[in-house]
Amino acid sequence: MWQLKEDIYSLFQSEKYAPINGMRSISCLAIVSLHIGHLLNSFIPSHPHIEWMNYLNSYTYRLSPLAVLLLETFFMLSGFLLTLKFIQHRDSFSWKEYPLYIVTRACRFWPGILLITIIMLILGESQGGWIRFWLFYQNYVSIEQCSWGFVALWSVSLDMQMHIILPIILHIVTSSKVNYQRTYLALYILVILSIVYSMLVFNPKTMDLLVHSYHNNALALGATQQFVDWVTVEYNVTLGFDK
Numbered sequence: 001m002w003q004l005k006e007d008i009y010s011l012f013q014s015e016k017y018a019p020i021n022g023m024r025s026i027s028c029l030a031i032v033s034l035h036i037g038h039l040l041n042s043f044i045p046s047h048p049h050i051e052w053m054n055y056l057n058s059y060t061y062r063l064s065p066l067a068v069l070l071l072e073t074f075f076m077l078s079g080f081l082l083t084l085k086f087i088q089h090r091d092s093f094s095w096k097e098y099p100l101y102i103v104t105r106a107c108r109f110w111p112g113i114l115l116i117t118i119i120m121l122i123l124g125e126s127q128g129g130w131i132r133f134w135l136f137y138q139n140y141v142s143i144e145q146c147s148w149g150f151v152a153l154w155s156v157s158l159d160m161q162m163h164i165i166l167p168i169i170l171h172i173v174t175s176s177k178v179n180y181q182r183t184y185l186a187l188y189i190l191v192i193l194s195i196v197y198s199m200l201v202f203n204p205k206t207m208d209l210l211v212h213s214y215h216n217n218a219l220a221l222g223a224t225q226q227f228v229d230w231v232t233v234e235y236n237v238t239l240g241f242d243k
Contacts, residue, residue: 017084020077027074034067035152038217044240047215052240071155079162086170093171105163106136109156116150136160 011022037060044051055061086093113133130150132138139154139161217240231237 020081024074024077027070030067030070034064041217042239046240082166083170086167090174102164
């Protein structure tokens with residue numbers, strides 16, 4: 001549970017791993033502020049309008065790359081805490097209890113997802129494909145193939161996938177006594193392959209995020225035409241960009 005006051009105080013505690021919760025809270029606050037900034041700049045005329053150039057000189061834009069980096073920091077710290085917890089309680093790991101562990105973890109997300117689903121239905125979002133975020137594989141679906149209101153749930157899917165896969169990997173690593181070197185070697189190979197794969201699929205013309213974010217706000221890049229039409233027509237809102 002996110003307890004902001006206690007987490008911030010933990011930054012100044014002498015306990016070995018206590019400051020990690022504070023660092024995670026700072027990361028969460030930075031991510032929230034990033035999304036608020038992106039939402040507000042949707043009303044600024046796009047590049048090269050003078051208002052957009054003024055926005056590029058603001059602290060909101062200058063600090064946005066840092067906020068994106070903090071998102072990765074949050075997942076890294078979460079993975080570290082999950083690994084630490086598993087190692088400390090590895091003797092109690094059971095394949096019979098593993099499915100219950102997964103369901104319990106999913107139950108922490110499903111109430112929030114249900115609330116978002118209800119809100120989106122009330123607001124008129126009726127596009128299908130909801131099974132993708134209810135079963136936590138939203139991050140593998142193209143933004144054009146999913147409901148715009150649920151795009152942000154990719155991070156929830158990633159978090160859930162980490163809790164599904166990481167315990168299995170850690171169990172294999174910690175329980176292997178004879179061939180543990182082969183296990184670590186296999187993990188190293190997977191890491192290298194993931195880096196190579198990322199380099200192969202990266203297209204600097206279509207995936208140059210720095211250039212795109214310099215000329216367009218995040219909502220213009222991530223929102224579908226359906227979202228733009230819905231906001232501008234149903235709520236008579238004038239956005240600062242055209243799709």
